Amino acid sequence: MLTKIREKTQGTFAWVILILICVPFGLWGLQNYTEGGQERAVVIVGDKEFVQRDVNQAYAQFKQQYADMQVPEQILKTQAVEKLIRDELLLQHVVEENLTISDETVREFIASLQYFQRDGKFDKKQYESMLGAQGMSSAQFVNRIRKALLMEQYQKAVTETSFVSEQDIERFFKIQNQTRNIEYVTVKLESVTTEPSAEEINAYYQQQGSAFQTTEQLSVEYVELSLTSLMKDVIPTEEQIQVYYEDNIAIYSVRERRKISHILFAKTKDTTEEQALVNAQAAKLRLAQEPFATLATELSDDTVTAKTGGDLGLFEIGVMEPDFEKAAAALTLGEVSEPVKSAFGYHLITVTELVPAETSDLAEVKSEVTQAVQRVMAETTFYELGEILTEVSFESSDNLQVVSDELDLEIKQADFFTRNTGTGIASEEAVRNIAFSETVLQGNNSEPVELGDDRLLVLRLKEHQPAETKPLAEVRDIIIATIKTQQARQQTEQQAESIKQQLLAGASVEGIAQELALSVEKISALKRDSKDLSVQLNQAVFKAAKPIAGQPTVIVVGSPEGGQSVVSIIAVTDGVKTAEDAEKAELAFANIARALGQSDYAAVVDGMRVSTRVSIRE
Template sequence: MLQSMRDNLKGTAAIIVAGFFGFIMVIGGIDFFTGASGGAADEVAEVNGEKITNLDLQRAIQNRRNMIMSQYGDNAPADLLTDERLRGPVLQQLVNSSVLRQAAQDSGMVMSAATVDRETVQIPAFQVNGKFNPQMFRDSLRRMGYSPASFRQVMERDLVLQQYADSVSGTAFATRANAEQIVEISMEERDFDYVVLPVAGMLDGIEVGDSEVQEYYEQHQAQFQRPEQVAIEYIELKPEVFAENIDVSPSDVRAQYEQEAKGFLASERRRAAHILLEDADDARIAEIQAKIEAGEDFAGLAKEYSDDFGSSEEGGDLGFTDGDVFPEAFEDALAKLEVGQVSGPVTTDAGTHFIKLLEVEGAEPPTFEEREAAITAQLRNAEAEREFVAALGRLADLAYNAETLAGPAEELGVPLQQVPLFGREGGPGIAANDKVVAAAFAPEVMLDGNTSDVLNLTEDHSVVLRVTEHKPAGTYPLQEVREQIVDLLKRDKASAQLAKTAGEIGEQLRSGKPFAEVAEERELALETSDKTRRGGVGQRGEIIEQAFAMPAPAGGNEVVKTFGTNTGDQVVLQLRDVRAGDLSRQSPEQRSALLQQLASMTGSAELAAVQSYLAEQADIELVEASD
């Protein structure tokens, strides 16, 4: 079977397969490929008898949407966020994940409860200042529609999936022959000399007649097409627009602090460490308990005995909990300990624990001075949010049928802003947002002069706009493009004159005259480029591209080429030597990095092939979406 799967890697498809799928490591950023059922039980697919429900699909769609919005911000393309656009590819990802996860289960892969707990507390989205925060954990799960128990199931399944994927991609390797072939091409070096004959110094002496300009304009109409354009004015509402003008009363700050202080003790958190024995017998438990009672260092014992490899190197440190992060028996035992005290054996589904209370945080509230700035900002933002909501409620009525948005902007106390002419591809600032572009070019706004509906770009960012100028698509008039045409014609004439000179220089070089001597006679700067590799930008990039397109010199004779650049300059280039890349000339570190990169690429390709093979063998049934 493995050979059959590897056969799928032949050809160009095996070169690079990257970004095959993501794992659930950041809430709201990376897709959940859960396969967990429950809630909205309508079936959207079935993979080898395992159902993928509509709830699974909707969660995955929302997380893909969150990922796109985090990448693009306010400028997220609206058409990429619709359920219709996301449903197909996201459902396919769920199916892909399902067949891999089933393969992992069939192979006997499991994930311990301790590993799930360890990975959970290390998720950045659940942390504040680098530490696990139970409140952040609960809030995030609530937004996602998960309970702690259902989330634990999701984590366990996807960690098993990741383990299976790693077992495939992590076994890939690249041979030295593979690396040598790539290095021969990618690190090829060429030695060449060249001169540039610039057009810039000749332009002032070139004459272009009106008839030439008119003829060029008539023969190249396609170059001077003007897209349909609009200019807009708009009102933008965001909480921060109002926050700038809000003064917070010191008495309100003090009152909020006192309210926080009263409830502060309820937020007490405990930091735990443990020694986990997954399959311990009574003798081993007794051995460790005896060492603890004898006063041996708990962190050292954790490193020596604990089966929780994630925390053992940290002395068993698991971070903070406010009472509902760890299993109930674990939390009950921890709550009874004093700082520095170690429990007796505690049994959970993960195994047997010895638990130590490292510290208690939150026993004393912070001082007013420590909290003053944060509370002030909190109250200011809360008031700004209220003003934002109130203004948003009035915006549609104020802007409706307004001949200009100046009045509504003044009444709401926000600035009226403008964007100059832009096309359907978007423009600067707010005009880069697809929703704004779509509204500006809507017929009722662009042609009828109506104000747009209120556009909710994000949860706390809204815009209303009017078109102030509309230019239909057409051809730019000659007077607007005349200077552009004159410059083009001057460059063409100057370049044609220089091409003759470049040809003469090329003939001199081919006849054996030294390049340095030719350049000196013509007062040109001779540029030498040794050990040159592919790549480059601007004119230098054009020259290198031409150098690498030339045949290698044969019999000790240099190869000469003349060509024009995009700006009209002429170049005479003499290629002296070509050397294939040599892996042996790379440092050990470079060779190692290259082999690792090639192995990673091969691993990604093999993982994609395994998934494709499993999908071909699987019984997959997709349920058509109902209208």
Template structure:
């Protein structure tokens, strides 16, 4: 439902978020802050409460960082506002529409058709009954209906499209030259007194943080999976049990198509069918000439030139009448006349293939290893935690018992660690606690990632200390020289820009002229772009600016290049994009208006902070 939902959720978890995926309302987060934990709800819409549990369920029962909670809660508030309004309007979804929506969800299908058993099994795996799922889906469909009614009102006029096309497509020919601060370094110097003065005034910059070196053990499901062994018998058994999923049959078909749209008159369609029957007699009389006949008579623009060859495809790739026949044919067999929404087809089956055990063996082995590791991991999690806690003076007992490796770290500060595995806020907080620093105990087992625990203990400690002047003198000298060079650069750049616009010759290394647009010019400040496009190109015009971390940049503005005329296709796409954008604006405004009629109350944990 939300952008940060993990991709590895089960099929049903993904399905549950599909309908509401469009409800992403933009709003500022800077005015919110996560506070205490005393309220029983995070927000209240009318009389409906949004709780921590609903928040977790909305993103697949994952932990939500405090700084992300306001955004997720606001999404749930928006959904509830729309649901409340839908109830006021007595909006509903017919049972037939609900059944069609459920039946069209791929997760509930087997061989392209809705499967009641699979439907119930997948819902049961999520501890959800069909009634619960259908109630949720019905609410989501109503919500979508209301959203579409608001968002599809966007209208874009031709004048707006032309103006936008001009803004996006107009260009100016621009040459660029740059002066860097380094070019002025030879003209500046820094004395020992200046270095000492800077050092004394900025001692906090040279204070090294306290640091620790650690030894640690990691216990993870991924590591356990790598240790598992899988026999050929286990692979064969898994393959036999999941053959329909792993070794999907694909068929290679050629066809001849005579087009007959659905809205064609019955008499005309009958004539097309008669033509198809004549061709069918011809191909059955000369099967070896099927490709040649297809090239000459098939009206399918995508395959006729290739003798009607459609390549390999699995179930679900073709329209139903075509697919049903294609998957009943024997190799080399020619079908009868097959009618679809496209017209009349004649098929011949060239080949059948499916993945062999050898093709999917690596994938099966990995799956079995992961399944074994999951069981082993869950069985040993408590043991790992107990060993590092009960035998707190060493990590060796836990490492020996679970066949883990004790690893030594680089330096770790209160802000970061060199090793990504240790760069976890909870673990860093634990290793700087008195229990680890002073008592020299193992840290508790900290979850640093999905199905991964780490415990660490102290090897070496360095207290915070100020670096000596001698150790940082070169760094300070370099910094001060660059600052002085930058001042020279700014002064010289402004003088050169003035001279250029006065018509005087200035020696600069100009690059090749290139077209600049109003958008997408990386490294060009907005003010500079505005000046470039305002410039009168009847004479040479120069624009310049001192750009941080780059230098003084000069732009020589040349000819204007008008935007190309809008093609019908581009006009349609641009209009569609603008309409969607306007629709989102309309939806945001609509939600704001709903908040005036339906009271929204936020918990003190999410109330707006005073800026």
């Protein structure tokens, strides 16, 4: 199970980016990075402290990846904390080493994120809206992405440099193409006809009583305060609509669209800053006679954009360096800038597309504005009524009728649900948790439950059906069938073990099979991918040890149906790499290198951990 967990979370970058950009931007630890909260730290990595909410959010994100797997909660919690620590160790290391990544790389990555795209293209409005919803500036987000990309860069520098020799590949195929000669007999599961005694039935019932319990469930009644419902009662005036439109004109405006291209003359160990400037000036002269895209393809040291004529896409403030942005913003359509200095060298910049800013008339967006005004006006009422709902439901905690009368809310019903599943409002985990709380089970109104930011409800217990053990008479037939099956399996296992011991003592498979009226199956040169055996049996054969000194290896393998196969492994022949294995060799080379790289990376992070203070508090 732990292996599966590790396989599904390979790569620090993948996990960090998932957390950074997961809608609706569940940025774990955001408050700690920006506020320096006063809560007690539960995880400390170097000088970085994580409080309980950081760990909870990290766990929530981690848990989503295993929604389809039955992984114990404690294992997930342990793995989530460990991942949090290792990611922070790596982040601190790349920061301390002053590693850098280009503005172009950061910009291209952000523009490629589907969360910020509309119709397959980067949408500035969507970008600003999602960042604004989290109270985060573009500069803050760019900085976070830059750090995540640096972490990925460092990880790849370790994992992608592992070396695999030809001898490693030969050893791989020696095992992969191995064949085995076996003979085996199968002891089938035979039904037990003897009825278990009353004492056996009663003993099983007493020992396994928890297996025959009903599932605890309850039903509730509740009142719900809904922002959507309140909006229907709001009829804004024309003046209110006009004022809202004017106050929020930016929402209904399209900013200037400016698409740019550049040619980079990089400062490198072979090219000084002065030489890069000279090269840029020379290219500027050539642009009087030659197309910008042609020269970008020929001269630009930005190998990514050079392939597309230097195209950088839509110009976005806050992504590039200030001097670069200032020069790009001042250009007219088709104009080429003077050489612009950046940390990477000098750039020539041009505007290839320019669409002026535009504002939609109120008549065009009136329906949208009206709905926005309705929501704003209804929100005030929603919060006021929410306070009343909280107060009245607490003061009259023994019923919902007072709340219903006070706020004119309908008392609704929810059918039976359990702690883990339900329908309607019970499909919400928050509702199920509070419904099964001690307060509600004692007959009191619940605390208000928030469902999103537009629904608030209070519930109380209607009917409770505790878990209880079913009567013996009701489950008697099930117990009898279970006991018989257990006895049959036990007899089959005992017979298989007896056969194994006889084979180890020197008896022949044929002799035992003849004595017990069993059939012998023999397979020569059995391969790992053979279809002659079940997958389970085939895997067990190749996991077994090789025969030693001419003595066969004997194993017993059970089947899901209850049968037992006793297998004698007579001989093992090492495999060789064949001409047909050329494609497999390439895949094996890549997989082995990847495994070695991941092992090296884990060792590197372990080294960071040794030299860094790491503390976990319960």
